[in-house]
Amino acid sequence: MRCNELELILEQHADKPLPDLATSHLNGCESCRTLAADLEAIHTVAIELSAEEIAPPEHIWITLRNQLEAEGIIHEPAPADQSTKDGWWFVFQRPAVAGTFLSLVLVAAVTSVLNAVEPK
Numbered sequence: 001m002r003c004n005e006l007e008l009i010l011e012q013h014a015d016k017p018l019p020d021l022a023t024s025h026l027n028g029c030e031s032c033r034t035l036a037a038d039l040e041a042i043h044t045v046a047i048e049l050s051a052e053e054i055a056p057p058e059h060i061w062i063t064l065r066n067q068l069e070a071e072g073i074i075h076e077p078a079p080a081d082q083s084t085k086d087g088w089w090f091v092f093q094r095p096a097v098a099g100t101f102l103s104l105v106l107v108a109a110v111t112s113v114l115n116a117v118e119p120k
Contacts, residue, residue: 001025006032010039 001021006029009022018026026033068074 003029003032007035010036014039014043 001024003025006022006025009018013019013022026036065074
């Protein structure tokens with residue numbers, strides 16, 4: 001087994017036991033043993049860090065919010081205008097009510113056409 005093949009195996013078997021061929025290569029190759037030890041140390045520290053909740057400093061959040069606002073990605077919510085919510089048109093802005101209204105209009109139109117077509 002070559003060192004580059006062992007690197008791939010180490011990536012794929014981060015939490016699993018290594019195959020026998022990889023283990024025998026590690027026993028005979030000092031640089032791969034060092035690499036495996038480094039990866040194991042990184043893995044251990046990553047597990048320890050993930051257990052802790054690390055909050056970024058407050059100024060990071062402020063800077064991020066300012067940048068997103070400057071790019072127009074986020075913005076302050078517009079104040080709700082009560083006069084438009086109280087009017088009858090506000091009811092038809094809701095999809096369910098608008099769909100029901102449209103259905104009633106279609107039923108009335110079909111009924112009207114059918115009554116006009118039937119012989120008397």
